[in-house]
Amino acid sequence: MSSPAAKTTPAAQSQQELFEIADRVLPRSGLGSYSLADEIRLIYSHGEGSRMWDVDGDEYIDYVGGAGALILGHSHPAVVAAAQAQYARGAHMFGSLNDVAVRLAARLVDDIPCAEMIAYATTGSEATGYAMRLARAFTGRDKILKFEGAYHGNHDYAIVSTFPKATGDYPQGAADSSGQPAATVSTMLVCPYNDLATLRRIVAEHHADIAAIIAEPVQRIIPAEAEFLHGIRALCDEYGMLFILDEVVTGFRLAYGGAQQWYDVKPDLSTHGKVVGGGGPLSCVAGRADVIGLSDPKRKGEPGYTYFNGTLHGNPVAAAATLAMLDELGKPGIYDRLNGFADELCRESQKVLDRHAIPAIAEHTGSLWQILFMEKTPRNQADIIASDQAAMRRLDTLLMQRGQYVLPGVRRFVSTVHTEQDLADTLRGLDDACRAFR
Ligand SMILES: Cc1ncc(COP(=O)(O)O)c(C=O)c1O
Structure with missing residues (x-):
């Protein structure tokens, strides 16, 4: 057991300093089974609406939404x-x-x-x-x-x-x-x-x-x-x-x-x-x-x-x-708006993918969505296994580097508070990510 003076309670504030502590005291330097590559790993600080910030102040459009728990976004x-x-x-x-x-x-x-x-x-x-x-x-x-x-x-x-x-x-x-x-x-x-x-x-x-x-x-x-x-x-x-x-x-x-x-x-x-x-x-x-x-x-x-x-x-x-x-x-129109946003996001994302000739589809069911490297809607795990998962994770990594919080290779969520601004920023980020991908 360490003496009180040697405790590792973080007085440190920067992400780098917190990672140095995390790498020592947490078995996976993260949570759950997600271990993000060094270039995209982050320590979340706070969120508001559809956006979240890491401890260094970098802003992200949040499409993870607390693994789907935050259907109304952060801090409703x-x-x-x-x-x-x-x-x-x-x-x-x-x-x-x-x-x-x-x-x-x-x-x-x-x-x-x-x-x-x-x-x-x-x-x-x-x-x-x-x-x-x-x-x-x-x-x-x-x-x-x-x-x-x-x-x-x-x-x-x-x-x-x-x-x-x-x-x-x-x-x-x-x-x-x-x-x-x-x-x-x-x-x-x-x-x-x-x-x-x-x-x-x-x-x-x-x-x-x-x-x-x-x-x-x-x-x-x-x-x-x-x-x-x-x-x-x-x-x-x-x-x-x-x-x-x-x-x-x-x-x-x-x-x-x-x-x-x-x-x-x-x-x-x-x-x-x-x-x-x-x-x-x-x-x-x-x-x-x-x-x-x-x-x-x-x-x-x-x-x-x-x-x-x-x-x-x-x-x-x-x-x-x-x-x-x-x-x-329970308020009227909530689900039409929520699912409608995911529909528009996927339709517009598909146009960007097609313009860059990226062989991927932007898929959604309701407000669950993802970009998949395959030709048509998957029916089962065999279709997922046959898809180009490395390419999917590479594109997702590029999206994270452009301010979109997505876990590479993982299905994502729209919340009721995603905005037209989020849509525009997401499509701009995707366009740039596709350019870098090619
Ligand atoms: C369909 C489904 N069932 C069960 C669970 C487990 O829930 P929890 O992570 O709260 O234990 C999850 C978590 O993502 C899930 O997606």
């Missing part, structure tokens, strides 16, 4: 006011409900199409983990079927065939990390996305063991084909499996009613985070009362009782921020 006044007011009333209470969490739960049950009940968790990963556990408890079966390339969070059941370099030996999944128990990986079955024929074949063979099918309605940047989601629903009905729709990204984003509204599909359970959370530590599982009700603590000791618990479940600061966000998102 209504959200800030709600969170501050609640923090002053009490930052957290554990073991008993709080009034804000009850109000939010009622709102979510009203507003999430499949929700008869919700159960709180803290992160999107926790929500998908609980949904899988509930499905196992409800059906008495162990296996979960997921789609190749889908991201459902960081736990051992989720990171199976999420980042494959080659397509798999379906339905066998591949571990994405050291440290994952083989027994966990083998409880996951994997199928290519948007491929109903293969799904039917796997389900016909393994349905007696499958508790649920979990799917992202937009898998990273790949939109589900409507008949695919409806096909999953039908198969689940036919074989007594549960359909878990992972709406951590798409909930309250594609539309107010999320992908369930966008695709007109009703899962048994849906998982929510990001917008649900208001940028804070809160997420939930929504859906059928007979399934979520298995976590009722009064059922402890009964068959089917399913354990849920977490220090921050139902956190009132995050709940207050979420309620403020939902109020804003």
